[in-house]
Amino acid sequence: MNTIVSDWQIVSVMDKDEHIGDVLWATCVEDMTFRFFKGDYICTSRIIESRSNSQLIRTHSGSLYQTLGDGKHSVIQLRDFELLRNGFSPQVIQQLNDHTGQIIH
Known part of the structure; x- marks a missing residue:
């Protein structure tokens, strides 16, 4: 197991x-690869495999993530992807776009 995530x-x-x-966008619980500290946000590379029965997600870079608890599904536009990579949650990105009524970057 590489990384365990929640939220x-x-x-x-x-x-x-x-x-x-x-x-996958999540909060680090434990990382055996020492890339993340507990509590860090994680935004992965593209998901290539998701096993809901074991709550495992494999990404294009070869990383393996174990998800804890129930997750959500969100949608963002490509123009906002850098915000996601820099730690903004999909919900905050949506609020920023709704509040300004325009692209925020």
Whole structure:
């Protein structure tokens, strides 16, 4: 097992109506690879395999994540992907876009 996460979301990245791929956005509980500290946010590379029965997610980079508890599904636009990679949750990105009524970057 590489990394255990909680408060997780599968985030679909869209370019208008085209589905680009899905990533995992979560909070680190424990990381055996020493890339993350407990409590750090994680935004993964593209998900290539998800096993709901064992709560395991494998990403394009080869990392393996075990998800704890129930997760959510969210959608963001490709133009907002850098915000996600920099720690903004999909919900905060949506609030920022709703509040400003325009692209925030």
